[in-house]
Amino acid sequence: MIETVKDGKGMTLIVKTVTRLTIGFILLYGIYIALNGNISPGGGFAGGVIIALSLVHVMLAFGKEVALKRLHSYAMRFAISIASLVFLYVMMSRWHGTYSHIVIPLAEMVIVSAGLFAIFVALVLLSKSDRDSE
Amino acid sequence: MIEIHLILFFMIVAAIIAVEVKDLLSSVIAVGAVGIGLCMAFLVLKAPDLAIMQLVVEILSLIILIRATIRKDLPFSKSGRWFFNTLATVSFIAVFLTIAHMALKDLPEFGSGQMRVSKAYIDSAVAKAGSEDVVASIIVNFRAYDTLGEAAILFTALIGILAIARKIGKNG
Numbered sequence: 001m002i003e004t005v006k007d008g009k010g011m012t013l014i015v016k017t018v019t020r021l022t023i024g025f026i027l028l029y030g031i032y033i034a035l036n037g038n039i040s041p042g043g044g045f046a047g048g049v050i051i052a053l054s055l056v057h058v059m060l061a062f063g064k065e066v067a068l069k070r071l072h073s074y075a076m077r078f079a080i081s082i083a084s085l086v087f088l089y090v091m092m093s094r095w096h097g098t099y100s101h102i103v104i105p106l107a108e109m110v111i112v113s114a115g116l117f118a119i120f121v122a123l124v125l126l127s128k129s130d131r132d133s134e
Numbered sequence: 135m136i137e138i139h140l141i142l143f144f145m146i147v148a149a150i151i152a153v154e155v156k157d158l159l160s161s162v163i164a165v166g167a168v169g170i171g172l173c174m175a176f177l178v179l180k181a182p183d184l185a186i187m188q189l190v191v192e193i194l195s196l197i198i199l200i201r202a203t204i205r206k207d208l209p210f211s212k213s214g215r216w217f218f219n220t221l222a223t224v225s226f227i228a229v230f231l232t233i234a235h236m237a238l239k240d241l242p243e244f245g246s247g248q249m250r251v252s253k254a255y256i257d258s259a260v261a262k263a264g265s266e267d268v269v270a271s272i273i274v275n276f277r278a279y280d281t282l283g284e285a286a287i288l289f290t291a292l293i294g295i296l297a298i299a300r301k302i303g304k305n306g
Contacts, residue, residue, distance in 0.1 A: 037270045041182040049190040056197055084289050091282040104274050111285055115292045120198055122299035
């Protein structure tokens with residue numbers, strides 16, 4: 001199955017259809033895990049990894065271009081930087097007030113999801129360019 | 135406690151298979167079996183937070199291993215400086231074990247006083263942090279600077295990987 005991914009634009013029609021149907025539920029589940037971390041198991045890190053897995057899912061099913069069109073590289077870096085600054089501000093100002101149990105998991109979720117997806121994209125592009133140069 | 139021993143035995147067998155098998159893809163699958171066994175061990179030990187974390191991180195790392203790195207021929211150097219390699223490894227292990235023995239001597243006995251620190255957290259989690267999940271209140275409130283350090287580590291690793299693996303400047 002990996003062989004068909006390499007030359008074509010993504011996988012077969014079955015995989016694409018199932019991906020299109022399930023991707024919203026996966027994103028919703030990631031946000032649920034991140035926001036309900038204070039009353040049930042989970043937290044910002046686990047929710048962020050689930051959202052990164054959904055983006056990886058789109059990228060494996062549809063190919064690189066569609067996934068990067070959904071989440072552009074510059075938008076990804078912008079979101080990571082903004083979320084890091086918000087996280088730093090909330091932690092350093094000791095703002096453990098009314099909405100901190102929403103803001104902290106959201107910032108951690110954005111950092112983890114976009115960061116892990118960026119690492120995945122970078123590794124895939126790196127190995128692909130090595131393969132092309134051979 | 136028979137389940138935890140069964141799971142540990144399964145994990146050890148899978149780890150030995152992962153080291154010894156010749157095919158690289160089979161080795162990666164065996165590593166995934168070790169991770170799933172660890173997830174089940176966390177569930178048996180009643181730590182669902184860690185089980186969720188272990189499961190999702192295991193899946194992501196398996197995808198990265200298969201998709202991004204499995205095609206590259208990893209260099210194995212069987213010949214060469216095997217004597218110095220073995221000497222360095224053995225001496226490092228000896229130094230590590232010595233220092234670990236000196237450090238672990240001062241710790242309390244296994245099984246005694248295990249609730250001394252965590253009892254304060256459990257008692258004051260709802261009152262001070264206002265969150266019913268004690269794990270989340272420890273991570274986000276009592277040890278907030280620890281979480282901040284984690285985020286800083288992830289951010290730094292991301293900057294490093296993006297700087298190494300970016301497209302611009304790789305042709306030079």
